[in-house]
Amino acid sequence: MEKFRDIIIIGAGPAGLSAAVTASAHGLDVIVLDDQPSVGGQIYRNIENAGKEKIKLLGPDYGRGTSLVEQFKKSRAHYLGNAIVWQINAQGNVCFSKNGKSTEINGRHILLATGAMERPVPFSGWTLPGVMGAGAVDANFKSSSTIPQGPVVLAGSGPLLLLTAAHLATLNVKINAVLDTTPLGNYRTALPFLPRALTRPDYLLKGLGMLLNLQKPGGNYVRGVTEYKAHGSDTLDHVSFKTRHKTHHVDAGVLLVHEGIVPRCDFTRQLDIKHLWDPVQRYWYPETNALGNTALKTVHVAGDGAFVHGGVSAQLKGTLAAIDMAGTLGALPGNNRSKALENFQNDQGVKQSSKSGALIRNQHVNRLKKQLNGELAPRPFVDALYRPRPHLYNMDDDTLICRCESVTAKDIRQAISQGCREPNEIKTLTRCGMGPCQGRMCGMALTEIIAESINSTPCDLKALSIRPPVRSISLSELAKTDLLEHHTQ
Amino acid sequence: MKHANVIIIGAGLMGSSTALCLARAGKRVFLLEKESHPCHASAVNAGGVRQLNRALEEVPISVAAMALWPRLNSMVGSDCGFHPVGQVRIAPDDMGLSLFETRIKKLQALGFNHEELVTSAEIKKLIPTYCGSNKGGIVSRQDGHAMPAKTLRAFFNAACLAGAKPFTRCRVMDISHGANGFTICAEDGRIFHSEVVVNCAGAWGKQLAARFNDPLPMTPTALSMMVTARMPRFITPVVGVHGRKLSFKQMDNGTVVIGGAHRAFLDMEKEKTTIDFSEMKKSAHTVVKHFPLMKQAKIVRCWAGIEGMMRDGLPVIDASPTVSGLFHVCGFSAHGFQLSPMIGRLAASLVMGKQPELSLDAFSMKRFQ
Numbered sequence: 001m002e003k004f005r006d007i008i009i010i011g012a013g014p015a016g017l018s019a020a021v022t023a024s025a026h027g028l029d030v031i032v033l034d035d036q037p038s039v040g041g042q043i044y045r046n047i048e049n050a051g052k053e054k055i056k057l058l059g060p061d062y063g064r065g066t067s068l069v070e071q072f073k074k075s076r077a078h079y080l081g082n083a084i085v086w087q088i089n090a091q092g093n094v095c096f097s098k099n100g101k102s103t104e105i106n107g108r109h110i111l112l113a114t115g116a117m118e119r120p121v122p123f124s125g126w127t128l129p130g131v132m133g134a135g136a137v138d139a140n141f142k143s144s145s146t147i148p149q150g151p152v153v154l155a156g157s158g159p160l161l162l163l164t165a166a167h168l169a170t171l172n173v174k175i176n177a178v179l180d181t182t183p184l185g186n187y188r189t190a191l192p193f194l195p196r197a198l199t200r201p202d203y204l205l206k207g208l209g210m211l212l213n214l215q216k217p218g219g220n221y222v223r224g225v226t227e228y229k230a231h232g233s234d235t236l237d238h239v240s241f242k243t244r245h246k247t248h249h250v251d252a253g254v255l256l257v258h259e260g261i262v263p264r265c266d267f268t269r270q271l272d273i274k275h276l277w278d279p280v281q282r283y284w285y286p287e288t289n290a291l292g293n294t295a296l297k298t299v300h301v302a303g304d305g306a307f308v309h310g311g312v313s314a315q316l317k318g319t320l321a322a323i324d325m326a327g328t329l330g331a332l333p334g335n336n337r338s339k340a341l342e343n344f345q346n347d348q349g350v351k352q353s354s355k356s357g358a359l360i361r362n363q364h365v366n367r368l369k370k371q372l373n374g375e376l377a378p379r380p381f382v383d384a385l386y387r388p389r390p391h392l393y394n395m396d397d398d399t400l401i402c403r404c405e406s407v408t409a410k411d412i413r414q415a416i417s418q419g420c421r422e423p424n425e426i427k428t429l430t431r432c433g434m435g436p437c438q439g440r441m442c443g444m445a446l447t448e449i450i451a452e453s454i455n456s457t458p459c460d461l462k463a464l465s466i467r468p469p470v471r472s473i474s475l476s477e478l479a480k481t482d483l484l485e486h487h488t489q
Numbered sequence: 490m491k492h493a494n495v496i497i498i499g500a501g502l503m504g505s506s507t508a509l510c511l512a513r514a515g516k517r518v519f520l521l522e523k524e525s526h527p528c529h530a531s532a533v534n535a536g537g538v539r540q541l542n543r544a545l546e547e548v549p550i551s552v553a554a555m556a557l558w559p560r561l562n563s564m565v566g567s568d569c570g571f572h573p574v575g576q577v578r579i580a581p582d583d584m585g586l587s588l589f590e591t592r593i594k595k596l597q598a599l600g601f602n603h604e605e606l607v608t609s610a611e612i613k614k615l616i617p618t619y620c621g622s623n624k625g626g627i628v629s630r631q632d633g634h635a636m637p638a639k640t641l642r643a644f645f646n647a648a649c650l651a652g653a654k655p656f657t658r659c660r661v662m663d664i665s666h667g668a669n670g671f672t673i674c675a676e677d678g679r680i681f682h683s684e685v686v687v688n689c690a691g692a693w694g695k696q697l698a699a700r701f702n703d704p705l706p707m708t709p710t711a712l713s714m715m716v717t718a719r720m721p722r723f724i725t726p727v728v729g730v731h732g733r734k735l736s737f738k739q740m741d742n743g744t745v746v747i748g749g750a751h752r753a754f755l756d757m758e759k760e761k762t763t764i765d766f767s768e769m770k771k772s773a774h775t776v777v778k779h780f781p782l783m784k785q786a787k788i789v790r791c792w793a794g795i796e797g798m799m800r801d802g803l804p805v806i807d808a809s810p811t812v813s814g815l816f817h818v819c820g821f822s823a824h825g826f827q828l829s830p831m832i833g834r835l836a837a838s839l840v841m842g843k844q845p846e847l848s849l850d851a852f853s854m855k856r857f858q
Contacts, residue, residue, distance in 0.1 A: 428638035
């Protein structure tokens with residue numbers, strides 16, 4: 001396998017695929033690494049193998065992926081599925097594991113298109129078998145057509161919760177309740193953002209349609225839920241929840257929770273890129289410019305990993321990042337590689353051909369930016385409406401926070417009472433975040449619990465360090481890793 | 490302006506331990522820490538509590554410190570996660586064994602019996618899963634391991650409880666010495682004053698000493714470690730192999746911590762370490778070769794700490810030859826953890842002009858002249 005590439009793209013979702021299509025059309029040598037067995041990312045998961053029926057059921061939000069994947073397949077970009085990236089650096093070196101063998105390759109540029117994940121929020125009973133993320137149901141259905149065996153209860157807040165409820169209803173899954181924890185006050189605080197959102201009535205009508213559908217008699221839709229807990233001895237038995245001052249109970253075989261979506265920042269953290277805090281959606285995101293470039297010239301981020309904007313935006317962000325990388329690498333659209341480089345090297349920006357090339361590029365970029373801006377119109381409204389509820393992390397002392405290392409909220413609060421204020425110190429003291437998931441599941445809760453205890457916000461605390469390898473590998477695999485010969489001490 | 494008798498720069502284990510003893514002796518002590526909390530090498534070291542195979546110069550302090558480890562609860566209010574599981578060092582060849590034999594004779598001549606020479610059969614009994622070559626080795630049965638972060642927090646809190654005043658996020662920007670003692674200006678403009686300053690700045694100790702023209706032959710170095718996911722218990726003592734970059738231990742929870750002085754990249758300006766996977770690859774190779782049952786162990790995490798390595802591997806515990814009232818207690822060269830409970834006592838005596846209970850001659854600044 002060729003070990004030196006122009007661009008290494010990590011993630012084969014909408015951002016990664018569109019970037020690959022654009023970059024390879026510029027004559028660049030591109031490889032896409034992805035941990036799934038087939039392309040599509042979360043949103044277009046397994047779309048190549050999805051039949052017409054599944055595409056019809058999941059609607060245009062899913063079906064849209066078909067043409068993107070077709071373009072990708074037609075492109076000259078290389079693709080490696082089942083490739084788990086476990087280490088990257090700013091010099092463009094990427095280590096990944098495939099079929100139990102690890103290899104290091106180098107890209108002149110890296111594009112991180114690793115997307116987003118459901119916000120992990122521990123609550124009482126969340127580790128009981130039968131409790132899972134709404135996104136996991138979506139993923140299972142897309143990859144293997146598995147449907148949860150009811151009765152199902154859905155709980156949380158956000159568009160994906162409503163979408164999952166709608167899909168399950170179409171599949172005739174018995175839904176005992178949809179517990180919406182969106183604070184009722186959010187409808188008022190989101191109002192100032194409504195006018196801009198109205199410029200995209202398509203999105204608003206879709207959301208409204210889902211909501212109205214749930215509110216039909218028999219939809220078992222409950223608004224204004226302030227808290228929910230899962231109960232059962234060995235597996236989930238029922239769910240309790242609070243509205244105002246009343247506690248209710250509902251039977252459940254499966255509880256699907258969803259508390260919004262947050263960018264996956266493990267690689268950007270590992271690269272020590274500066275992260276910014278979004279106070280509305282309460283998450284960290286890497287600092288990038290409008291084209292996705294980070295403070296590291298060689299590293300771009302595109303898609304929901306840069307900020308959660310959804311699939312269509314991710315695709316546009318991927319294209320923009322690819323154009324920017326192509327510009328830096330001196331490649332022009334439609335040109336083959338050697339000609340592009342020749343143009344770039346021959347002249348320092350004055351020559352007619354590249355001047356017009358730059359002009360075309362700028363026009364293209366402006367068109368894409370405008371399109372992206374249109375896509376983003378409803379986001380401030382949606383983000384404010386589905387702003388995480390206050391005290392989301394004010395869980396009981398006995399709630400398990402770190403599943404890998406069995407650390408409870410009480411353990412964390414005890415460390416705080418000993419004077420600890422930094423997530424990294426509490427990690428070393430309690431082992432919270434030291435397990436195989438490297439804090440991906442508990443890091444946010446740990447930080448929020450500290451912030452709440454000391455009346456602060458996570459942006460005033462240092463984020464949990466991400467230690468390499470970002471994904472674990474076996475000692476024997478590491479011992480046999482095919483490393484590039486660049487390392488010097 | 491804030492005034493103290495003693496200002497200790499660096500709230501790591503040495504600084505906290507020294508602050509504890511000085512505060513208990515009634516001194517007004519400030520403990521300055523550039524980070525938001527005490528951390529760095531004190532918190533992220535491998536946690537070895539080891540007398541075994543130390544430089545002979547360090548043995549008296551190490552033995553005295555060992556007597557304190559089981560009693561830390563009464564000293565700092567925490568057991569610090571200490572487990573006396575023993576430490577073993579294997580001789581893979583005859584040359585290693587003869588070195589060990591000489592060492593044990595020397596120790597016995599000095600009156601120390603904590604280390605014993607053992608046969609290859611005894612090594613096999615102690616570590617049945619070891620598959621490397623084995624000609625015998627040395628064992629120190631009182632040794633073991635502890636939890637660095639827990640130990641550090643315990644010493645730091647104990648020092649504060651005893652009256653030492655901590656100032657975190659307090660990076661020293663300027664430090665000067667005049668007729669009235671020391672004046673320290675922190676990065677955020679806070680100003681401190683004291684008669685005495687103790688340099689417990691670890692890997693940053695060289696920079697601090699250089700401000701007073703005290704050259705310390707120290708190289709800040711990043712040393713890396715790996716830890717695996719939990720495994721069924723297969724080894725009790727902490728193990729090292731002579732001549733191999735291998736040192737590891739299985740913790741209580743089943744995870745295996747792998748050290749061996751493999752270096753990481755260090756950017757001292759950014760105070761940032763980066764794991765060098767070519768080193769980790771070598772480390773993995775060594776581990777798998779000596780312990781084949783570790784082949785499928787999953788590496789969960791690698792990390793590195795920044796440590797001040799002295800040219801001769803011995804720390805400096807001495808008064809500055811150039812500035813009166815300045816003391817250097819740093820350069821522990823990656824084996825200070827076990828010594829730390831004792832260092833505070835010795836450094837405190839030194840600072841207060843008393844005769845330390847053990848000789849510090851081997852750690853003087855004179856040896857660099």
